[in-house]
Amino acid sequence: MPLVMCIAAARPNFMKIKPVMDALEARGADVALVHTGQHYDAGMNDVFFRDLGIRPPDHHLGTGSGSHAEQTGRVMAAFEPLVGREKPDAVVVVGDVNSTLACALVGAKAGVVVAHVEAGLRSRNWGMPEEINRVVADRVSDLLFAASPDAVDNLRTEGYHEDQIHLAGNVMIDTLLTNLDRALASDVLARHGLTPGEYGLVTLHRPSNVDDPATLDAILGALAQISASLPLIMPVHPRTAARLDGRSPAGLTLTPPAGYLDFIALQAGARMVLTDSGGIQEETTALGVPCLTLREETERPITITEGTNILVGLDPTRIVETAARVMTDPPAKRCPALWDGKAGDRIADALLAYLGSGTRLRPTQLRPGARV
Missing domain, CATH: 3.40.50.2000 (Glycogen Phosphorylase B;)
Incomplete structure (x- = not known):
């Protein structure tokens, strides 16, 4: 079975990575949890591992805080030799924090399959560091797992191949339910x-x-x-x-x-x-x-x-x-389709099928007429 490295870095990541790890392990994949250390204090880190039942990380990079450039650079410098030693078949990144960008870049440059969970979100506010992180992470990823149809539409508009895009549902809601x-x-x-x-x-x-x-x-x-x-x-x-x-x-x-x-x-x-x-x-x-x-x-x-x-x-x-x-006059209670607690399963099935297919769709070129 393939070795899949799942990246956790900051408080929002922990709720998103747990369903993916659980689903991959249930299907027999070898899952390595990598904590970059972007969040490291007890109130923003330890309590979430305890509450969610996340096992201790297999690898802790201990990169800590700093400016965007410092933090991203430290994560890349620490993650690159780990990828070189362990030679994973895939790297799964979630969300839009600096570690998401850093690990996606390292994985892509190492020729490893990169899967981005929560792909296609767009605020269109380039003053948000997270917007830059999520756009670049999408661009270097092989597989793009979207939480909702609007995110799928964004990816299609930007020219990504249909084979890359998967409407998986929302892993945050998996954890909540x-x-x-x-x-x-x-x-x-x-x-x-x-x-x-x-x-x-x-x-x-x-x-x-x-x-x-x-x-x-x-x-x-x-x-x-x-x-x-x-x-x-x-x-x-x-x-x-x-x-x-x-x-x-x-x-x-x-x-x-x-x-x-x-x-x-x-x-x-x-x-x-x-x-x-x-x-x-x-x-x-x-x-x-x-x-x-x-x-x-x-x-x-x-x-x-x-x-x-x-x-x-x-x-x-x-x-x-x-x-x-x-x-x-509160708004009506509504919830999007596929926010049903099964997003992690869909992601694991699609990722393992892709790894088992022996094919590779590295997005080296967007479709003709793509907007970026």
């Missing part, structure tokens, strides 16, 4: 004195929202107004904590980062969620919880057209008015 009963058994609401349906959940972490003091203060001001009619709790991302510098924003109950099970429980019990996270847009859609996305664009538009997400932007007045409307 697998662990939902355990999450709902959490006592996290009681610990924080919360009543289901009578609080709002907030997350903020994107540099575009938290690094500029004026933008952050405007968002916090809007949240303070909302909190007058709905108590708000915010698990604080380390980046946001550094920008707050000890401040306690009005109307917000701040907590340390939550583990996976506790955070799903907080989402499931919330009246609404206000966030700038991509993955939370998907999880709230699966849970049927209204989500207000504090960004000007989203790479997950299906959560708007077939989910519970509303893109509200950053205007404080619009944020407050939309929150008030949602409290009385």
Whole structure:
């Protein structure tokens, strides 16, 4: 059976890689888990391995933090000799963090089959580092596993071969459905004195929202107004904590980062969620919880057209008015097709079939007329 290296790097990756690993191992593949070390503190790393039952990594690169160039370069420098020694048949990367880009590039240059899970997402905002990471990772990958039809359409428009593109469904939802009963058994609401349906959940972490003091203060001001009619709790991302510098924003109950099970429980019990996270847009859609996305664009538009997400932007007045409307008239509960807990199985079947076919479709040239 083939050796498949599955890459985990940061908090969002852990929920995405677990279903793929499980499905590959159930089919007899030799799976090596590689942790790049992009997230390394206990609150953003250890608790997720424990909550999700992820086995210890087979290889830990220990690359740590740094600028985009430093971090990407360190991951490449550490991953390249590992690929040279182990000679995997395939490298599976997920999402859009710096390690995704780095490992995809190393795998492609080493002639290894590269599979990108969560391919085809596009915000079309080139100011987002994640947009650059996901576009380049797609470009060097052999297999592109999309979570939704809009992502498939993006890949087709950009000229990728039909043989590369697979509509697999959403691995994040695999993990959510697998662990939902355990999450709902959490006592996290009681610990924080919360009543289901009578609080709002907030997350903020994107540099575009938290690094500029004026933008952050405007968002916090809007949240303070909302909190007058709905108590708000915010698990604080380390980046946001550094920008707050000890401040306690009005109307917000701040907590340390939550583990996976506790955070799903907080989402499931919330009246609404206000966030700038991509993955939370998907999880709230699966849970049927209204989500207000504090960004000007989203790479997950299906959560708007077939989910519970509303893109509200950053205007404080619009944020407050939309929150008030949602409290009385929440969006309908809808969930996209194939967000059914079986995405990992589809990915494993397609990847192993490709490796067993003996053929190779390295996308060295896009279709004529492709737009890039």
